[in-house]
Amino acid sequence: MGDKYTQGVLQLEDDSKFVGQHFGSLTPAAGEVVFNTGMVGYTEALTDPSYRGQILVLTYPLIGNYGVPDTERSEEFESSRIQVSGLIVSDVSRDPSHWNAITTLSHWLESEGIPALTSLDTRALTKRLRTHGTMMGSIGVGSAVESIPVASPANPVADVTVSRPITYSRGQKKVVLIDCGCKESILRNLLDRNISVQRVPYDYDFLGETFDGVLISNGPGDPKDCARTVELVRSAMNRDVPIFGICLGSQILALAAGGNTYKLKFGHRGQNQPCIVAGGQRCYITSQNHGYAVDPTTLPSDWNEWFVNANDGTNEGIRHSYKPFYSVQFHPEAAPGPTDANFLFDEFFDQLWKS
Numbered sequence: 001m002g003d004k005y006t007q008g009v010l011q012l013e014d015d016s017k018f019v020g021q022h023f024g025s026l027t028p029a030a031g032e033v034v035f036n037t038g039m040v041g042y043t044e045a046l047t048d049p050s051y052r053g054q055i056l057v058l059t060y061p062l063i064g065n066y067g068v069p070d071t072e073r074s075e076e077f078e079s080s081r082i083q084v085s086g087l088i089v090s091d092v093s094r095d096p097s098h099w100n101a102i103t104t105l106s107h108w109l110e111s112e113g114i115p116a117l118t119s120l121d122t123r124a125l126t127k128r129l130r131t132h133g134t135m136m137g138s139i140g141v142g143s144a145v146e147s148i149p150v151a152s153p154a155n156p157v158a159d160v161t162v163s164r165p166i167t168y169s170r171g172q173k174k175v176v177l178i179d180c181g182c183k184e185s186i187l188r189n190l191l192d193r194n195i196s197v198q199r200v201p202y203d204y205d206f207l208g209e210t211f212d213g214v215l216i217s218n219g220p221g222d223p224k225d226c227a228r229t230v231e232l233v234r235s236a237m238n239r240d241v242p243i244f245g246i247c248l249g250s251q252i253l254a255l256a257a258g259g260n261t262y263k264l265k266f267g268h269r270g271q272n273q274p275c276i277v278a279g280g281q282r283c284y285i286t287s288q289n290h291g292y293a294v295d296p297t298t299l300p301s302d303w304n305e306w307f308v309n310a311n312d313g314t315n316e317g318i319r320h321s322y323k324p325f326y327s328v329q330f331h332p333e334a335a336p337g338p339t340d341a342n343f344l345f346d347e348f349f350d351q352l353w354k355s
Contacts, residue, residue: 041336
């Protein structure tokens with residue numbers, strides 16, 4: 001295990017450096033540096049495929065205090081492995097206290113070969129990312145400075161999608177789940193509602209099969225890298241079956257409808273993002289993890305903005321005027337975070353029975 005006194009350095013592409021202490025794996029790493037404002041939920045965040053290949057900065061000062069549960073049994077994991085390439089925290093707890101903990105955060109990171117840094121100024125780092133925007137960066141061991149990639153790898157969705165179709169037989173209604181890096185909690189929400197699910201790779205042609213609805217999952221990277229997925233969703237829209245997009249899935253649905261997407265300055269990552277129903281006053285506190293957004297002004301006239309972010313006015317959801325196509329930029333399954341928007345799965349379930 002990395003000794004807590006081993007120095008490490010995070011360097012950003014603007015040549016700024018943040019020196020800290022290593023824990024987890026004593027290895028270098030590189031990736032897009034992003035921050036999450038959540039107070040809890042590090043096990044869910046670290047295993048969320050939407051963070052694939054990124055260096056994650058957690059702004060809450062104390063991380064690891066409730067340890068890590070059994071990775072084989074707990075529902076606190078959103079995939080079968082840690083997805084981030086590195087972790088940055090202000091203060092790591094090396095002596096966790098929780099009835100469900102079987103190991104420490106540092107041991108878990110070490111077991112999966114993921115480096116982390118602690119004892120550095122995450123507030124100053126986060127302010128820099130907010131001011132100058134998300135940047136590429138690298139974690140070096142000791143005083144060594146690692147090379148920084150020019151950009152993130154193209155189409156990380158290919159790394160986190162399933163390798164083949166997987167069928168979960170439950171009730172009468174069948175949903176095709178397009179796995180662009182699907183969180184396990186999304187799948188659980190469908191199965192808990194007695195919906196049969198065919199989970200397919202992001203580029204799998206499912207159009208020759210019988211299904212009652214389509215759910216486009218979350219995932220990492222730029223939605224425009226998923227051109228094949230966009231093409232398949234556009235064809236599926238001709239069926240008039242319910243289509244529900246979540247996070248990256250919302251952006252893919254917008255592109256399939258003829259709209260456009262763009263990269264945010266520093267994204268939305270955390271469990272405290274307020275979203276207002278467009279044209280109304282109802283606000284939901286939501287869990288989010290995305291770096292791109294839909295430009296609602298580019299949508300065709302038969303599409304409407306559904307939700308708006310109360311902090312910066314960006315789009316948080318779209319829906320068709322009269323067809324059962326809709327999506328949200330936030331995570332109704334939460335995991336972690338507030339479950340204010342979980343009712344959207346119930347609405348999707350109801351739409352399946354109406355179609």
